[in-house]
Amino acid sequence: MGDARDAIAAPLIDPFGPDAGGVWLKGNLHAHTTESDGTAEPARRAAQYRERGYDFLCLSDHHRLTRVDRVPAPPGLTLIQGAELHPDNPFGGQKYHLLAYNMTADLDAERMPPQHVIDSVRKQGGSVWLAHPHWIGINVRRDVLPLTGLAGIEVFNTICQRMGRGESAVIWDDWLDHADRLLPAIANDDCHGGPEYGDDLFQGWTMVRSADRTPQAIIAALEQGASYCTTGPEIRSLRITRPASLELRSRPLRLEVSCSPAVRVTAVCSRRGADYPAGPLDPARPFERAVLPLPLADWVRVEIADVHGRKAWSNPVDLTGLAAAG
Ligand SMILES: [Zn+2]
Numbered sequence: 530m531g532d533a534r535d536a537i538a539a540p541l542i543d544p545f546g547p548d549a550g551g552v553w554l555k556g557n558l559h560a561h562t563t564e565s566d567g568t569a570e571p572a573r574r575a576a577q578y579r580e581r582g583y584d585f586l587c588l589s590d591h592h593r594l595t596r597v598d599r600v601p602a603p604p605g606l607t608l609i610q611g612a613e614l615h616p617d618n619p620f621g622g623q624k625y626h627l628l629a630y631n632m633t634a635d636l637d638a639e640r641m642p643p644q645h646v647i648d649s650v651r652k653q654g655g656s657v658w659l660a661h662p663h664w665i666g667i668n669v670r671r672d673v674l675p676l677t678g679l680a681g682i683e684v685f686n687t688i689c690q691r692m693g694r695g696e697s698a699v700i701w702d703d704w705l706d707h708a709d710r711l712l713p714a715i716a717n718d719d720c721h722g723g724p725e726y727g728d729d730l731f732q733g734w735t736m737v738r739s740a741d742r743t744p745q746a747i748i749a750a751l752e753q754g755a756s757y758c759t760t761g762p763e764i765r766s767l768r769i770t771r772p773a774s775l776e777l778r779s780r781p782l783r784l785e786v787s788c789s790p791a792v793r794v795t796a797v798c799s800r801r802g803a804d805y806p807a808g809p810l811d812p813a814r815p816f817e818r819a820v821l822p823l824p825l826a827d828w829v830r831v832e833i834a835d836v837h838g839r840k841a842w843s844n845p846v847d848l849t850g851l852a853a854a855g
C-alpha cells in the first residue's frame with residue numbers, strides 16, 4: 530500500500546478492488562447461429578461455449594432476436610437475449626452494426642434512424658454497443674458523436690481480426706477524447722462457424738465482475754466498466770496513485786498493475802502514456818507486476834500483451850481527480 534497521503538484514482542467501479550463484491554464471469558456477447566448467417570443451431574452454440582467454461586453468451590443474430598426462452602441453455606450458462614441491428618447511417622458512413630442486449634421485442638431497425646434504434650432498445654431496458662467499428666470504417670466525429678445513449682465499444686472482434694481489422698482501440702481512444710464520459714469496452718468472437726470463416730470461436734472474451742449471474746446484473750456491470758477485455762492475458766489488479774514524494778515532474782502518477790505472465794504493459798493516456806519495459810521485449814523474461822509513471826492526463830487505459838501476442842485491455846480510469854489533488 531502507498532503512503533497515507535497518496536491520492537488514489539477512483540474508477541467508476543473498480544472490478545479488481547477488495548470491495549468489488551460479486552463474481553468474475555467470462556462471456557462472449559457476439560455470436561451468430563442458424564437463426565441468421567451462423568452455422569450452428571442456437572442450442573449447439575450455447576453448448577459449445579459452456580463446454581469451454583464460459584458463464585454468459587449472447588446469440589446476437591442479425592436483425593432479429595433469437596429468443597432465449599426457446600434455447601435450452603446448459604446449466605451454468607446465462608443466455609443474454611439480444612441481436613445485431615443494422616440501421617442505415619444518415620451521416621454518410623457505412624450502415625451501423627449495433628449490438629443490443631437485454632432486448633425484449635424485435636425492432637424493424639433497418640427502417641429506423643440509428644438514434645431511434647438506440648432509444649427503443651433502451652426503452653425496453655436494453656443496452657446498445659458499437660460493434661467492430663474499425664472493420665466497418667466508423668469515423669467517430671461523423672458517425673458516433675451525433676448519437677447519444679451508446680453504452681460502449683467492441684474493442685476486439687475475432688472474425689474481424691481474421692480480416693485484418695479486429696482491434697478498434699484507436700477508435701475507442703478517439704471517442705474517449707470527445708465523449709463527456711468514460712466508455713467501457715467488450716471483446717467478442719462474432720463467431721459464425723464454417724470453413725469460410727476459419728476458426729472463429731473462443732478467441733476474444735470479456736471478464737466482468739458482476740453482482741450475480743442474471744442478464745440484468747451482467748449488462749449493468751459492463752455498462753459501469755466493472756470488466757476487462759482479453760484474448761488471453763488476465764488482469765489481476767490495477768491501482769493508480771499520486772505519491773506525495775514522486776520526483777518525476779512530467780509523470781507524477783504511478784500505475785501498478787499485476788497480471789498473468791506478460792511481456793509488455795502499455796498505459797494509453799488521453800495525453801501521451803508509458804510502456805513497460807521501456808526497452809525491447811524480452812520473451813524469455815515475462816513478468817507479473819509492473820509499475821509505470823504516468824503524466825497528468827484525463828484518463829488512462831492499460832493494454833497487456835503476453836509472449837504469444839495475445840492482449841488484454843482494461844477499461845479507462847478517470848485521472849482528473851488526481852490532477853486536482855496536485
Ligand atoms: Zn457486424
Ligand SMILES: [Zn+2]
Nearest residue numbers: 559561613719
Ligand atoms: Zn456479427
